[in-house]
Amino acid sequence: MKKMQADVAVVAAGLSGLAASIAAAEQGLSVIALEKSKVTGGAASMGVGPLAIGTKHQANVGYNLTPDDAFLKHMHWSHWMVDARLVYDYYRKSASTIEWLENMGVEFVYRNTTLYTPTRMRSYAEPERCCHAVRPADGGRVGPRVAARMIKSMTDYAEELGVEILLETPGRKLIKEDGRIVGVLGTCPDGEELEVRANAVIIATGGFGDNPEMIKEYTGLTWGENLFSFRIPGNVGDGMKMAWEVGAARSDIRMDLMYQIPDNMNHFNLEGAFRQPILWVNKLGERFMPEDCIANTCTTGNAINRQPGHTCFAIMDTATLNHYKRNGVDIFGIQGSDVFDHFDQEAEAAITTGYQYFIKADTIEELCEKTGIDLAGLEETLEIYNDDCDNGGFDSIFNKDRQFMRPVRKGPFYSLQSFPGAYGSFGGIKINYKTEAVDQDGYPIKGLYAVGTDACDIYGDTYPFILGGNTMAFCLNSGRMAAEYAAEYISTL
Ligand SMILES: Cc1cc2nc3c(=O)[nH]c(=O)nc-3n(C[C@H](O)[C@H](O)[C@H](O)COP(=O)(O)OP(=O)(O)OC[C@H]3O[C@@H](n4cnc5c(N)ncnc54)[C@H](O)[C@@H]3O)c2cc1C
Structure with a gap:
């Protein structure tokens, strides 16, 4: 068995995993990211861009929605059935995340155009203009897959910071000792077993959108018959199964329908x-x-x-x-x-x-x-x-x-x-406002964090187009939050 060691192990290098890895490295922590696929980025490479509230782009056009406004809209949309503190912290962080990405070289195109659409025909009667589209590499039209450019910048920056991204290396099982998570087992590209010892593990495996059995179990829909959702290869629910196995509670689980x-x-x-x-x-x-x-x-x-x-x-x-x-x-x-x-x-x-x-x-x-x-x-x-x-x-x-x-x-x-x-699935691992995975009684499982779609149950029954760009934004911001809280936890050990 190959053995490695780091302060933080991140399971997956999709959008939320990259955000967590970079933020942890910026805290001065050593980071190993295990990624199942041959490339980084997951579903995010297909998208347009994330939400943020209170950015300079919005201020430049006189658009003044505050994180507090967004929080209340979000909570009314979701009928307060979701974790208010997590949602509040996420919106408060979102503008700084755009600057954080810009410092890595990501460029955004912000458009304030929704008001030109007649009310009945908007995606929501009063949608907020909060999506920041990634600027296309060729300066062309904003459309599907422009966010691949953000993934490239994030991956390059992560490597610059010393994050060790292990491609074609799926995480399989968490290591729990004395009630704490102390690492993760995976499989190397050549099939050799891998053990990564770490003081904190952040799970970011992107949900189960590529797993028809789990889709059937949690939604009743049959993929290919009455559901034709995007399937990002490899997003089959690994992270949530690993977390449930060590006692994490289940959150609400849905498709991003x-x-x-x-x-x-x-x-x-x-x-x-x-x-x-x-x-x-x-x-x-x-x-x-x-x-x-x-x-x-x-x-x-x-x-x-x-x-x-x-x-x-x-x-x-x-x-x-x-x-x-x-x-x-x-x-x-x-x-x-x-x-x-x-x-x-x-x-x-x-x-x-x-x-x-x-x-x-x-x-x-x-x-x-x-x-x-x-x-x-x-x-x-x-x-x-x-x-x-x-x-x-x-x-x-x-x-x-x-x-x-x-x-x-x-x-x-x-x-x-x-x-x-559907774009994919939502939820699986129950987390608290610190993105710590929690047990059935709500207590954190020490050393275990979950981010991105594996943990995203903040919408209630329907994705909030009232605040578009929300899934990428939750992935980015929950990733950053997990790294910061993990650094705090590690400093107490
Ligand atoms: C076509 C499309 C367009 C979209 N457009 C937008 C948009 O414009 N704005 C927006 O906000 N959202 C958009 N979304 C949604 C958004 O892209 C996703 O919500 C987001 O990328 C999810 O991030 P994530 O980190 O949770 O998962 P992903 O980015 O999908 O990453 C998951 C990663 O986990 C890896 N993995 C899986 N299992 C393991 C394992 N066992 N070990 C190691 N690695 C593993 C996968 O290989 C993958 O790299 C879009 C989605 C799609 C499909």
């Missing part, structure tokens, strides 16, 4: 084209929400999740498609505003490759046959909906804004089917 189409990254613009206030129906052919309220992908995910078969269909006819091609989108999401420029090309590719969730049909009968939507139900819906469109656009079912009442009348018709999706 939103909605998605299967294989969404390969049909990116197509997905954006159908995330518009067009006609949305469930399998019965019934509308289930006003379609101008779909911009909040998380609450819409909840609505889709409660439909028969956990699914829904967005439908438009050729006239509406042409309208969008001419005028552009109504709802501007992560896919951007030019999705209809790519529609024909992506639709063609979807049809050629037999992508079953995108349907083009000449008649409503054919559409229902191919999608499985109940024909009688859809015909009834269309009668009411088209009638409403003809009569001044008053939506007699949901009072959708009349400017979006466009009839579905003349083929070809187009439909895209969505399901609940």
